[in-house]
Amino acid sequence: MAATTDHEEHTGARASSRAPRRRGGGRIAAAVSFFGELLITAGLILGLFVAYSLWWTNVVADREADKQGDKVRDHWAEDRGPVGLDTKDGIGFLHVPAMKNGEVLVKKGTSTKSLNDGIAGYYTDPVKSALPQDKKGNFSLAAHRDGHGAQFHNIDKLKKGDAIVFETKDNWYVYKVYATLPETSKFNVKVLAPIPKESGKKKAGRYITLTTCTPVFTSRYRYVVWGELERVEKVNDERTPPPELR
């Protein structure tokens, strides 16, 4: 009994002592707490943005890439007759065992919009890419390092001698990595040249160039990997992959 009275008195005293203080500095306290809430909100939004770029864009891009990849495979399955490349929906699939990312659909162009679908694009600008079936030239590709499928996330795992296999409707093009450039300026368009001199090549040949951004999570520099065609295998009826992919 005594305890409750005590308690009531106590709270009563506290409330009365708080009331005048609130009236006095109320406006400043409210402004400070509003500012604090804004900061918390900003922090939450930044956190959500990280989740968006590193997780959600991958979810969306993987879904889209699967859909577009299935479409290309369906097209290939439907028409067994004429030989040729279907450039509108995608020209084929890139397999890089060292990157452990399965197959990557390759389409024309390196616009942000198409790369955001979780695919790799071959350059049309500033240096026009050659295609794998061309007698000579450089097949140059770009894809995301993080987010939007992050198809070239593990580009740094590629070492000299690793296989890069490009699958088209009728052929397996097997390339071998012969040079890497872990850091270069984003203005260095010479890496896409038909004969990429920076990789040490002097003569025309059938090359492949992979480009993406580096270091991870930023795009301050570009990472470049060069490969040279080793052989071309015909696709058989079961589409048995070449030994590099088994």
Add this chain to the structure above:
Amino acid sequence: MYGWIWRHLPGNTWARALISLVLVLAVVYVLFQYVFPWAEPLLPFNDVTVDNQ
């Protein structure tokens, strides 16, 4: 700000909590669907190509 929103929501505590949750989800949806896709290309995180620009 949040206290003000809470006080202006109708209903008892449970109803307010439910409405708050719906509001939070709506905000997250708008951010993921419209705001972030707009903001992302403006930030220097995801340029992967070499070019002249």
